[in-house]
Amino acid sequence: MATVERWLLPDGIEEVLPPEADSIELARRRVLDLFQCWGYELVITPHIEYIESLLSGAGEDLDLRTFKVTDPQSGRLLGFRADITPQVARIDAHSLRRNGPSRLCYAGSVLHARPRALSTSRSPIQLGAELYGDDSPASDVEVISLLLEVLDLARVPDVHLDLGHVGIYRGLARAAGLSGETEQQLFDALQRKAHDEVAQLTAGMPAGLASMLQALAELCGGREVLELAQACLVEAPDDVHAALDELLSIADALELRYPELPLYFDLGELRGYHYHTGVVFAAFVPGVGQSIAQGGRYDDIGAAFGRARPATGFSTDLKTLVTLGQRLADAPVEGVWAPDVHDLYLWKEIQRLRRDGLRVVQALPGQALAEAAVAGCDRQLVLQDGRWQVVPVAS
Numbered sequence: 001m002a003t004v005e006r007w008l009l010p011d012g013i014e015e016v017l018p019p020e021a022d023s024i025e026l027a028r029r030r031v032l033d034l035f036q037c038w039g040y041e042l043v044i045t046p047h048i049e050y051i052e053s054l055l056s057g058a059g060e061d062l063d064l065r066t067f068k069v070t071d072p073q074s075g076r077l078l079g080f081r082a083d084i085t086p087q088v089a090r091i092d093a094h095s096l097r098r099n100g101p102s103r104l105c106y107a108g109s110v111l112h113a114r115p116r117a118l119s120t121s122r123s124p125i126q127l128g129a130e131l132y133g134d135d136s137p138a139s140d141v142e143v144i145s146l147l148l149e150v151l152d153l154a155r156v157p158d159v160h161l162d163l164g165h166v167g168i169y170r171g172l173a174r175a176a177g178l179s180g181e182t183e184q185q186l187f188d189a190l191q192r193k194a195h196d197e198v199a200q201l202t203a204g205m206p207a208g209l210a211s212m213l214q215a216l217a218e219l220c221g222g223r224e225v226l227e228l229a230q231a232c233l234v235e236a237p238d239d240v241h242a243a244l245d246e247l248l249s250i251a252d253a254l255e256l257r258y259p260e261l262p263l264y265f266d267l268g269e270l271r272g273y274h275y276h277t278g279v280v281f282a283a284f285v286p287g288v289g290q291s292i293a294q295g296g297r298y299d300d301i302g303a304a305f306g307r308a309r310p311a312t313g314f315s316t317d318l319k320t321l322v323t324l325g326q327r328l329a330d331a332p333v334e335g336v337w338a339p340d341v342h343d344l345y346l347w348k349e350i351q352r353l354r355r356d357g358l359r360v361v362q363a364l365p366g367q368a369l370a371e372a373a374v375a376g377c378d379r380q381l382v383l384q385d386g387r388w389q390v391v392p393v394a395s
Helices: 005-007 020-037 060-064 085-096 137-154 166-176 180-191 195-204 206-216 224-232 238-257 301-304 318-324 344-355
Strands: 048-051 068-070 079-081 103-109 124-130 160-165 264-267 279-284 293-297 311-317 335-338 359-362 379-382 387-392
Touching: 020 103, 020 124, 020 137, 020 318, 048 311, 048 359, 060 068, 079 238, 085 103, 085 124, 085 301, 103 379, 124 137, 124 195, 124 318, 137 238, 137 279, 137 293, 137 301, 137 311, 166 180, 166 206, 166 238, 166 379, 195 206, 224 238, 224 264, 224 318, 279 311, 311 318, 335 344, 344 379, 344 387
Parallel strands: 160 264, 335 359, 335 379
Antiparallel strands: 048 079, 068 079, 103 124, 124 311, 160 279, 279 293, 293 311, 379 387
């Protein structure tokens, strides 16, 4: 291998250099502080687990994105986490086992065998929040509101929120008695808004059910979509009406809290259909072809760990937020340059300044004051009147 090739990284795997790394770390700390202010407790999950646990309650997509290796100790198959949400569900169901609502948050690197899209990273820093133990729309409103606060904290401009509810399609498909294969085909056609395919797949169904399923491909747009849906789905089963009522109540609450937020509704959007059980949502910004954050309700995820509890949450990639946002960093970090002098009083002054939160860089042998600017220092420690004092670096 040529020497130059030793510096190459796999496609989709990148290193983060200063000052971007500083911005990402600052963003991580601020988001975790925000989570704490909302009552969410931090959990740290392992990077690698037995594959059965890692993929419990997840769909085929997560399986395909998970790197798998064999454990040399046990001989069992392990996986590198591609999504932290199932791990947090295990913590809630098995490790914590609380009876009341539980608010948990996380921030950590994940690894994807396949990227979500060709241009995306395979090593995002996933952060998110999960709320367990409450099945009311109030929980969905809380996590969506928290997501919007995270995007605001990151100063991501022009955020648009998409809302849907998988219970609407699920209820209609159940009433139509669709086979697993037909249900999947119809699901795929709805995702692509393939109206002709939807019409073919619903041919032969009772006219009312066929009409309602076909309408899902058209029910997308602004708030008027919800009013149109009430008319188009008037003959739908009760569980469909319940899902629509939930979506309406969530939309009302969000419009009250965020009156300037553009809301888009898509009743044929079935993102995470085999994973989510209720409302689904995603944040978009102009110029980015896919969502920058997503989430929804997934009440059955804890069943694989012996305790199915109501659950809702969201996740996003911290690196994406920092890239899209207006830098979270405060004013450029400035510091104090200390000379290469072995003096006890100088050392004590350096330590005092550092304890006060100042950045102090002490010169190494051979380093001159001219290198202070490279180290990000605009001030220096000099000995004046028998005391070490901080003064500006002469320009």
